[in-house]
Amino acid sequence: MSQLDDLFRQGLGGRKAEVPNDLWDRIQANRPPTVPQDEQLDQFFASKLRDHTGSVPAGMWERIVAARAAKPRFRYAAVALVLLLALTLGLVRPWAADADKGASPLPASEGETAPSNIPAPHPGPAVETSPVAAAEVEGGATSLALPTSPAPALRRPNLASTPRPGAPVSAGGTLPPVTVARNTAEDLAPPSAAALAAAAADFSAPTAQQNVASATAELRNLTALATLENTDLAALATAPYLPTIKRQYRPKAEPSGSFRAAPRHRFQTEFLFGAAYAHQQFSVTDEANRPLRETREVTEFAELSHQVSLRGRYQMGKRLALLGGLTYAEIRNRVEYSLLVNGTATDINTNNQIRQLEIPLLLGYTLPGRRLQVSLNAGPVVNVLTSARGRFLHPDAPAPLSLADDGNYRRNTGIGLMASLSTTYLVGKQQPFVLLVEPFFKTYPGSFTVAGAPVQEDYWVAGLQLGVRKSF
Amino acid sequence: MLSMKEKELIEGALRGDERASRALFERYAPMLMGVCQRYCRTQAEAEDVLQDAFIRLFEKLPMFGFQGSFAGWARRLTVNVALKTYQRKRYTMEQNGIDHLPEEGGAPTAYAELGEQELLEMIKALPDGYRLVFNLYAIEGYSHKEIGELLNIQEASSRSQLLKARKMLQRQLEIRQRIAI
Numbered sequence A: 001m002s003q004l005d006d007l008f009r010q011g012l013g014g015r016k017a018e019v020p021n022d023l024w025d026r027i028q029a030n031r032p033p034t035v036p037q038d039e040q041l042d043q044f045f046a047s048k049l050r051d052h053t054g055s056v057p058a059g060m061w062e063r064i065v066a067a068r069a070a071k072p073r074f075r076y077a078a079v080a081l082v083l084l085l086a087l088t089l090g091l092v093r094p095w096a097a098d099a100d101k102g103a104s105p106l107p108a109s110e111g112e113t114a115p116s117n118i119p120a121p122h123p124g125p126a127v128e129t130s131p132v133a134a135a136e137v138e139g140g141a142t143s144l145a146l147p148t149s150p151a152p153a154l155r156r157p158n159l160a161s162t163p164r165p166g167a168p169v170s171a172g173g174t175l176p177p178v179t180v181a182r183n184t185a186e187d188l189a190p191p192s193a194a195a196l197a198a199a200a201a202d203f204s205a206p207t208a209q210q211n212v213a214s215a216t217a218e219l220r221n222l223t224a225l226a227t228l229e230n231t232d233l234a235a236l237a238t239a240p241y242l243p244t245i246k247r248q249y250r251p252k253a254e255p256s257g258s259f260r261a262a263p264r265h266r267f268q269t270e271f272l273f274g275a276a277y278a279h280q281q282f283s284v285t286d287e288a289n290r291p292l293r294e295t296r297e298v299t300e301f302a303e304l305s306h307q308v309s310l311r312g313r314y315q316m317g318k319r320l321a322l323l324g325g326l327t328y329a330e331i332r333n334r335v336e337y338s339l340l341v342n343g344t345a346t347d348i349n350t351n352n353q354i355r356q357l358e359i360p361l362l363l364g365y366t367l368p369g370r371r372l373q374v375s376l377n378a379g380p381v382v383n384v385l386t387s388a389r390g391r392f393l394h395p396d397a398p399a400p401l402s403l404a405d406d407g408n409y410r411r412n413t414g415i416g417l418m419a420s421l422s423t424t425y426l427v428g429k430q431q432p433f434v435l436l437v438e439p440f441f442k443t444y445p446g447s448f449t450v451a452g453a454p455v456q457e458d459y460w461v462a463g464l465q466l467g468v469r470k471s472f
Numbered sequence B: 001m002l003s004m005k006e007k008e009l010i011e012g013a014l015r016g017d018e019r020a021s022r023a024l025f026e027r028y029a030p031m032l033m034g035v036c037q038r039y040c041r042t043q044a045e046a047e048d049v050l051q052d053a054f055i056r057l058f059e060k061l062p063m064f065g066f067q068g069s070f071a072g073w074a075r076r077l078t079v080n081v082a083l084k085t086y087q088r089k090r091y092t093m094e095q096n097g098i099d100h101l102p103e104e105g106g107a108p109t110a111y112a113e114l115g116e117q118e119l120l121e122m123i124k125a126l127p128d129g130y131r132l133v134f135n136l137y138a139i140e141g142y143s144h145k146e147i148g149e150l151l152n153i154q155e156a157s158s159r160s161q162l163l164k165a166r167k168m169l170q171r172q173l174e175i176r177q178r179i180a181i
Helices: A003-012 A023-030 A038-049 A060-070 A073-103 A131-136 A182-186 A193-201 A208-225 A230-237 A287-299 B004-015 B018-039 B043-063 B070-088 B116-124 B128-139 B144-151 B155-180
Strands: A267-283 A300-302 A304-315 A320-341 A344-367 A372-389 A415-427 A433-443 A456-471
Touching: A038 B116, A038 B128, A038 B155, A060 B018, A060 B043, A267 A287, A267 A300, A267 A320, A267 A433, A287 A300, A287 A320, A304 A344, A304 A456, A320 A372, A320 A456, A344 A415, B004 B018, B004 B043, B018 B043, B018 B070, B018 B116, B018 B128, B043 B070, B070 B128, B070 B144, B116 B128, B116 B155, B128 B144, B128 B155, B144 B155
Parallel strands: none
Antiparallel strands: A267 A304, A267 A456, A300 A320, A304 A320, A320 A344, A344 A372, A372 A415, A415 A433, A433 A456
């Protein structure tokens, strides 16, 4: 080691140089600030973004206005459906009441007396047949008013005693006196007390004595009438004063569930097409499958479903009918999800379909009506075949799964229940056919998925069918 | 407290006055667009949510009741619409996680100098769940319990998502800062 080195070491080794005063500040200024953590980080973002405003794109207001205008479509449809039902029931009700009046054996009310301008060709005012008298007469030649006694008041034709459609005489008002063979009537045994009482009740005569007398005479005359030949009756039917009876007082045809123009046709076919809303419900028995249920609930939405039916309808009586046939129904759902393609999220919309082939077996009850009729139908729907097509999202799967392969659907869903309200309207007179409007509701007690599937899928369906009915 | 002008606008919109409705829209749309942008990943999504939010706002206007701040009510309503939209698209076919976050993360800037747009971009880059929880907790001020109810998740999940969101944002800030130095 040289002496020179020692000299400098001893002279400078312990020397403390002066530090500029602002050196620390300068160092601090260049030091990167610490990135905030936890609550500080939250505060940092919140302070910067809480009042952040974005630029609103041009035309946004117009989009909102357009969307608001388009939105109430479904509400209007619902309101229209309700109105249609209400209107249907409202229209049918008075007619039903009319028909009920016709079938009622009770005397008509004061307000229903016939107007006084109905011709009374005989000095004594005519009296119409009572239900008792009508019941005694066969062949439909009833409702003839005969001038036998001074029975005072005219009565509205009693519909229970009106002739059946097709009967040769359709009279409901007064007729001129008919000369009949009194001998037959006089040989008759006296009417029973009950019959006389019923007959008396149908008159508005002031005294019971008069009533009994006129009822007795009426019975005699009508019984005699029953012995008339058909040609005589036809001649009566063509009497020139018949059309003078006001339409509202003429007898009405009996309400029939079949065609009015062709009541003999018991078997009819119906073709219906309808749109429906199918309500999808998911359930899980194992809580471990809840994420799958939630995934499907938030990605699958009901679309407009539809069904086509070809049904046969067998009229079993005035009111009851049996309906059966084949229905093809398609339940549709929309699936929405986002797919990352090259780092960009792309919205995917796709449809799922559950197709069903079903046999409806319904019992229908027809409410009385004329051209417009309403039937209440209810019964089971036997599912023959079910198939599913589409995709669904599974939280554990990177890509959508196939409904057909992984959806665990049953091949048939068993028996469902259906109820519907068929509203029919008769169109045409010569070759009539019936227009059908039918709101319906179907529910399936069984699940669409197999037992033990991770998620059970159930449905109920409500919709509206339109169609035509025609007899063979 | 509602200002007189604001009250008049709301009453006008309630009466069906188109001009009042439009004025209300113009007054609040920028603020609500800001909310939508925080909750949505893309501008197009944000616009859709804004549109839905205003449709809903006009539908629900009779329920406002003139109590409290209209801006706060509209903001909450917009947040709900955004959440609903998110829930519909909740199960996106992405497998984003903390490791998938892009490393480059924008221009180098010291964090204190970051503007609204940069911060917004960072939030948009978060996975959906993280983004929603961070927005609801850090910016809107919801509690974890409320977030759990809103998003139908466990309270613990909300906490965990928030921690992860913070971690990702912190990492983003660090990356930008490192590049800046």
